[in-house]
Amino acid sequence: MQHSRFHKSALICSFFFLLAGEIAAQPNWSLNPAEYQFSMLATAQLYIDGMPDHAPGNIIAVYAGDELRGVATPVSISGQAFYFLTIYAHTYSTDTLTFKAYIAATDAVYTSPDSVAFKHNTHLGKIEAPRQLHFEPGAPPADPIISGTVFWEHDDATGVGNTVVALTGGQTGSMTTPVAGTYAFTVAPGSNYTVTPTKTINKLNGVTTADVTRIQQHVTNVNPITDPYKFVAADVNKSNSISTLDATIINQALLGNPAALAQFKTSWRFVPVAHPMTIPPWGFPEKITLNNVQNNVPDQDFFGIKTGDVVTPHTNPANFGGGKTTAFVLHAPEQALQSGEQISITFSAGRFSDLAALQFALKFDVEKLTFTGIEPLDGLPVSVDNFGLYNISEGEIRVVWSQAEGLFVEAGAPVFKLTFNVLETGGLFSEALRLADEVLENHAYTSALTDYTVQLHFPGTTSLGVPNALAYPALLQNQPNPFATETAIGFVLPEACAAQLRVFDATGRLLWLRDGEYPAGHSVEKLRLDGLKASGVLFYELTTPFGTVTKRMVRVGN
Numbered sequence: 001m002q003h004s005r006f007h008k009s010a011l012i013c014s015f016f017f018l019l020a021g022e023i024a025a026q027p028n029w030s031l032n033p034a035e036y037q038f039s040m041l042a043t044a045q046l047y048i049d050g051m052p053d054h055a056p057g058n059i060i061a062v063y064a065g066d067e068l069r070g071v072a073t074p075v076s077i078s079g080q081a082f083y084f085l086t087i088y089a090h091t092y093s094t095d096t097l098t099f100k101a102y103i104a105a106t107d108a109v110y111t112s113p114d115s116v117a118f119k120h121n122t123h124l125g126k127i128e129a130p131r132q133l134h135f136e137p138g139a140p141p142a143d144p145i146i147s148g149t150v151f152w153e154h155d156d157a158t159g160v161g162n163t164v165v166a167l168t169g170g171q172t173g174s175m176t177t178p179v180a181g182t183y184a185f186t187v188a189p190g191s192n193y194t195v196t197p198t199k200t201i202n203k204l205n206g207v208t209t210a211d212v213t214r215i216q217q218h219v220t221n222v223n224p225i226t227d228p229y230k231f232v233a234a235d236v237n238k239s240n241s242i243s244t245l246d247a248t249i250i251n252q253a254l255l256g257n258p259a260a261l262a263q264f265k266t267s268w269r270f271v272p273v274a275h276p277m278t279i280p281p282w283g284f285p286e287k288i289t290l291n292n293v294q295n296n297v298p299d300q301d302f303f304g305i306k307t308g309d310v311v312t313p314h315t316n317p318a319n320f321g322g323g324k325t326t327a328f329v330l331h332a333p334e335q336a337l338q339s340g341e342q343i344s345i346t347f348s349a350g351r352f353s354d355l356a357a358l359q360f361a362l363k364f365d366v367e368k369l370t371f372t373g374i375e376p377l378d379g380l381p382v383s384v385d386n387f388g389l390y391n392i393s394e395g396e397i398r399v400v401w402s403q404a405e406g407l408f409v410e411a412g413a414p415v416f417k418l419t420f421n422v423l424e425t426g427g428l429f430s431e432a433l434r435l436a437d438e439v440l441e442n443h444a445y446t447s448a449l450t451d452y453t454v455q456l457h458f459p460g461t462t463s464l465g466v467p468n469a470l471a472y473p474a475l476l477q478n479q480p481n482p483f484a485t486e487t488a489i490g491f492v493l494p495e496a497c498a499a500q501l502r503v504f505d506a507t508g509r510l511l512w513l514r515d516g517e518y519p520a521g522h523s524v525e526k527l528r529l530d531g532l533k534a535s536g537v538l539f540y541e542l543t544t545p546f547g548t549v550t551k552r553m554v555r556v557g558n
Contacts, residue, residue, distance in 0.1 A: 036088035057104030148300035160304035209357035255388025328444035354406035363436035379413025406447035
């Protein structure tokens with residue numbers, strides 16, 4: 001985190017010098033070309049009172065309405081000043097462009113009576129015949145401009161885009177900042193104005209269980225927060241205090257609880273850069289008021305504070321447990337899916353020596369599985385409150401857990417158990433359930449808030465958790481069961497091979513046999529016992545190079 005004394009004091013000094021009228025009114029014209037799709041070029045010269053002016057300190061700006069579309073400083077060629085303008089637009093054509101100039105000799109901004117129409121990929125003027133832009137310094141100067149930038153407080157440099165900046169007072173208006181975080185308002189001179197930024201979208205952007213742990217560390221005095229901007233970030237419900245309630249609100253919001261998310265009073269808060277922050281920082285201003293504005297008022301900057309984003313962790317495996325751990329791994333046994341069965345899957349942890357916070361989401365296929373229950377186990381101190389089931393109808397399960405101090409997790413420690421009813425025969429459990437980063441980013445944090453990924457592994461899958469096959473053959477329950485004449489026997493093979501299916505009665509008499517070459521994965525054989533006098537409990541057997549599996553079935557009505 002920056003917040004250097006030099007940076008802060010330089011900005012504060014600029015603010016007071018401005019109020020004292022000791023700096024020039026040179027505008028802070030800037031824009032981000034990446035925000036526009038179309039452009040044109042212009043080669044121009046500046047004319048003052050009908051005569052070309054080649055002073056080096058002048059600046060030309062291009063506007064479409066109140067939106068800055070281009071800016072250029074002079075380039076001296078053979079003693080003449082040329083302005084090479086790239087002009088940007090959101091549409092291919094139709095914009096009417098006007099021009100402003102900062103005239104260094106009078107230290108003021110003027111508007112030209114000239115205008116042109118924007119057209120993509122055209123070039124207006126050339127060195128031999130530049131476009132003439134006329135200005136009259138003897139005329140009243142252009143209306144003053146209030147401008148500034150909204151910076152992210154974490155690094156004092158990154159702009160906060162999509163901030164709505166409102167102007168009130170002598171006139172009203174608003175604009176949304178681009179990626180660079182800049183804003184500007186042209187205002188009538190002589191009035192009072194107030195500038196207020198707000199941003200309410202995407203409340204959980206940058207918020208993770210690491211922030212929950214950091215707040216818990218502060219509340220328990222394990223590691224107090226000493227940055228006043230992070231003090232503000234931790235106060236998610238704007239109570240002018242930091243408490244376990246703030247940690248709980250974040251925790252529940254990450255679990256998908258809409259009531260908790262509603263307690264995030266705003267996505268961002270803003271403080272003028274010129275305001276000296278203290279601990280505690282409560283009562284800080286969240287707007288800038290300007291009185292009797294006569295000239296340009298640049299550098300009216302704010303620091304944006306992301307609510308809930310108390311810490312920005314980074315992955316550094318070298319700082320963790322000898323540098324060998326790369327992820328928090330959950331293991332779940334593979335299971336072939338059989339319609340009508342209920343399966344209970346225990347998720348156990350891999351070894352992890354300093355776990356303080358954990359978050360991830362699981363997504364299951366609602367066409368194959370119906371969720372029936374969840375059971376926290378004793379491998380981690382989790383409870384049902386750590387599981388978010390708010391969108392279970394869409395197959396979404398969120399897991400969020402944190403505490404102030406890290407703990408050692410034994411290899412194979414059981415963490416939780418999920419129970420499902422199987423709706424559709426065929427395939428594997430690993431194909432019907434996965435980690436879902438699009439629902440909630442997966443993170444595992446140490447007590448030092450070092451960031452690791454969460455991985456989900458199944459026996460018989462690749463190291464990245466991509467379904468491959470069972471490590472052993474699986475024989476599924478026949479369907480229907482009981483049956484009278486015909487039934488279907490499903491099975492799953494770890495790889496393509498020869499296999500044999502046999503059916504016996506209770507005395508061991510062979511009733512049916514089928515040999516074949518089968519592919520890896522799921523296969524089905526139909527069994528018909530027409531004319532055979534056998535009923536009651538029968539046994540069916542799958543024999544493969546990987547072993548033999550036997551199950552029971554029931555025949556009725558014979």
